[in-house]
Amino acid sequence: MTDSAAIDDNLETTAGRPLDPALADLTLEQARTEAQTLTEQILGARDAYYGQDAEIVDDATYDAWMHRLEAIERLHPEVQGQDSPTLTVGAASGTLFAPVEHAERMLSLDNVFSDEELLAWAARVERDAGRSVHYLCELKIDGLALSLRYEHGRLTSAATRGDGRVGEDVTDNVRQVRGIPLALAGEGHPALVEVRGEVFFNVADFESLNEYQESMGDRLFANPRNAASGSLRQKTEGKNEKQLDAVHQRLSRLRMTVHGIGAWPDPPVTTQSEIYALLESWGLPTSEYFRVADSAESADEFIRHYGEHRHDVEHEIDGVVVKVDELALHDELGATSRAPRWAIAYKYPPEQVNTKLLDIVVSVGRTGRATPFAVMEPARVAGSVVRQATLHNQDVVKAKGVLIGDTIVIRKAGDVIPEVLGPVVELRDGTERAFVMPSECPECGSTLAPAKPGDIDLRCPNARSCPAQVRGRVEHVGSRGALDIEGLGEVSAAALTQPVRPETPPLASEAGVFDLRPQDLFPIDVVVRDAETGLPRLLDDGTPDTRSPFRRQRKKGDPEFDADGPFDGDAGHVLSVAATALLGNIERAKTKDLWRFLVALNIRHVGPVAARALAQWFGSVAAIRAATRDELAAVEGVGGIIADSLVDWFDVDWHREIVDRWTAAGAQLATPGHEGPGASIIEGGVLEGLTVVATGSLEGYSREGAQEAIINAGGKAASSVSKKTDFVAAGPGAGSKLAKAEELGIRILDAAQFHVLVTEGPAALGVAPAAPVE
Structure with a gap:
């Protein structure tokens, strides 16, 4: 067993990341077994990605495997086999294309994932260099590495990275990629130079490609990176005219950005940034997204900026590459068997990961819309764990081509909303099954149907008492855009309408919101539901998140919980501070502006703008209720569609009951001092008529x-x-x-x-x- 004290500053990854001291507890046999398992997993993932254009694991998982294997091999060098992924780059060349030997090895990059790790790497670089250095920072494009070989200024070959020494000859396909010159501009080109870069799809071009795929009845691509790899590695021999056109459609949308040189005996420049200027002068496509920083801290500012603005770039990025700008230091700092010591990749939290689609369930929202949601094995993406994602409707499920049991690709759109991109078809084993949209509401059993002929969405018609719809409407009453009642959110709305106990919920509908009493809030236990999906929220161990939101255990000596304090509904328990505050906030909401009540009523098409116009003109809910369809439509900002919706809403008896009960409870459904329809226009204001x-x-x-x-x-x-x-x-x-x-x-x-x-x-x-x- 290795003594943990032997783990010192010399035992760290190339990135400068300290090794996990817990690894010291591994016996040699345990280390050998784990190293073998990790090697098989990593080589399998590499073969799938480079050889089959399939992504069977996400970047974060792959990186974690690599770091773990590297750490084990540093502590136990004897377990490192000749086939270890830590000694090689990429994967061996496939058999579809002729092999091409690179004039100079194409290396990979080590990764860091935090500011601390970046600064540790930079400190090591400057320690080994013996001085401060400049850092060239550039966006790390999420694409496919490519090497272009030019002889006397003419493109002679283009090759994938392969294993770093031998790649695949994709020259014929590269000639169809726009922006890659077949002959370099200018004069005085070297006899031989290898230009390195990344091939990718811009986001717009990728979407355009999928539109083409859909129009041709072909499967959609899950993400731009796999699409780029698959597009460049296409054979054209034996294809018919239609198939050749499909190849051209894919290749013509590809782009390339060059970011360095390989073989070049004596470059006439001294810095990496000067190389970029030279490559641009030759007509090669270079990136506009780079900067030379005079310190590691300045480089970190560049990284943080694009971490916040990664969606402002026209192509997908997964991090920033930081390189020592001074070329003379590259040889001095050297490289490992797979990565240079003078460069590092700062990886952002993954935006796209693979996970398992466990099920597709249907949730009903406050408007009755039935929405399929993907239930997935938990996956960390863009910094948080994702378990559920909307699939919108049955047609979207079909278009995405996902089956229950698939390995799927997910992302967070805009770093916020989980989205299913599509399946990894290559990993299907035949156990997958198709999703069938239910015919009945999963909450109340009513028959689902379109709201009107031609609608894609199915809805539950039981608007009055469907538990899901009632819960959604109660939450809407308290929302910021409506009455803005602090404390009346997703948890309390679920507790009041769908509790685990008591059997009879305190609220049968939103009509009783202003009638709530302290005793109505105790005792209540509830399973918390997700605000987006309406599905039960799960804890990290997979169990439902169950809470008692309105009670708190009595604390001895706490004056707040004296016998004559807040409602004592059960021995040893009292209302929580939050519950008491909720009741107070509901009471204060009775005097909110009229337009907020109009929004809270959940009338279709009546949002804040229309509600303000109605409140300003009519002055009360009673006046709106009494108005004719034409009188409503004549109000500026309302119009015929909203007028029809208002008339239809007030025609429903239980809608009128909401208004009557709110009024009886003391809610102020009128603007004080308003003299009636048309009397509310503010005259003489500084913006009159504007x-x-x-x-x-x-x-x-x-x-x-x-x-x-x-x-x-x-x-x-x-x-x-x-x-x-x-x-x-x-x-x-x-x-x-x-x-x-x-x-x-x-x-x-x-x-x-x-x-x-x-x-x-x-x-x-x-x-x-x-x-x-x-």
Whole structure:
């Protein structure tokens, strides 16, 4: 057994990562067995990826295997076999293409995953170099490594990395990739030079390719990286005209970015960044996303920036490559058998991983829509564990081609929403089964049906009492866009409508929200449900997350829990502080603005903008209820569709019951002092007669707050930009509305100017309203 004290600064990975001291407890036999298992797993994954264009494990798992094997071999060198993945790069060349021997080895890169690991690597580099260095930082493209061989300025071959020494000849296919010159520009080219780079699909080109695949009835690609690898490694011999066109469609969408050189006896430059300038002058495609940093800390700033803005780039990235810029130090620092010591890859948390699709279950939301959700083996992606993801409807399930039991590729769209991209078809073993959309609501048993002929989505028609719909509507009442009741969220809504106990829930519908009493909140136990899926939320051990949200154990000597304190519903227990606060917040919500009540009623198409217009014109729910369809439609910002929805909603008896019970409970469903329909228009405000659009994040204002500020100043708070818009207030994240305003020449204001506009009017800004756009 190895003494743990023997683990010192010399025993660390090339990246400078200290070894896990727990490895010292492995016996030699245990180390040999684990090393053999890891070797088989890694070689199998490499063969699948490089030889079959299939990704059987995600990057994070593969990296973890490699690091574990490397650590074991450092502590027990005798277990390292000649076939160890730590001694080689990539995989041996396949048999589809002729082998090409690289003039100089194509190495891989070691990885780091944190700021601390990056700084440790940089400290080691500068220690070995004996001085401070500059670092070239560039985005790590998630694609396929390629080597281009130019002789006297002419492309003679293109090869995949293979095992680092011998790759596959893909020259014919590379000639169809746009942007790769067959002859270098300029003069004075070396007799031989190997240019290294990455082949990939831009996000837009990948989506375009999948649209083409779908139009041809072919399977969709799960992700751009596998699609790039598979596209470049296609044979054309024996294919018919249709098949050749499909090959061309894929190859013509590929792109390449070059990032270095291999064989070149005597380059006339001294830094890596100068190489980039030279390659660009030769007409080769280089990246605009790089920077030379004068310190490791500065390099770390570059990494953090693109970690936050990775979706602003037109292609997928999985990290940043950091290289010592000074070429003279490359030879001095040297390399291991598989990776240079003068470069490192900082890997971001994975955005795409593989996992197992255990089941597809159907959840019902507050509008009755029945949505299939993927239930998966837990997988860490983009920094959090994912177990469930929406599949939208039965047609989407079919289009994605996933079967229950598949290995699937998942990602987090925008780093937030889990998304199933597709199956890894190559890993099917015949046990998989197709998903069948149920015909009945899984919550109440009602027959599912489209809301109207032609709808793809199926809905539960039992809107009044379907438990899932009631739960969703109660949560909606407390949401920020409606009554904004703190404490009335997903957990409390589930507790009030679908508790494990008591058998009879405190709320049969949202009608009773304002009638809740302390004794109604005790005792309640509930299984917490996911806000997105409506499915029970699971703990890390796979059991349901069950809570008692409204009670707290009595603590001896705690004055808050005296006998005459909060409601004592059971010996030894009292209401929690959160429950007491919830009841107080519900009471205070009774005097919220009228428009918030209109949103809380969950009337189809009535969002904050339409609700404000209705509240401003009619002044009360009673006046809206009494209005005709034409009177409703005549209100600016309402129109015929919303008017029809309002009439239909008030025609339902249990909808009217909600209004009546809220009113009886003391909810203020009218604007104090309002004199009736048409009397609420604010006259004489600083924005009278002006239309303003607020978009993006405006400092000092919430989204609703900005709209209220416009209305209170006598203006119209519009939701879209048009020729009638006078001003657009735009903050970070403004998006298409800002672009539309620029296109139409509408005046654009920042947050500070917006504040002046709504408090003092346009004259205080020295501008007049925009002239009508012809």
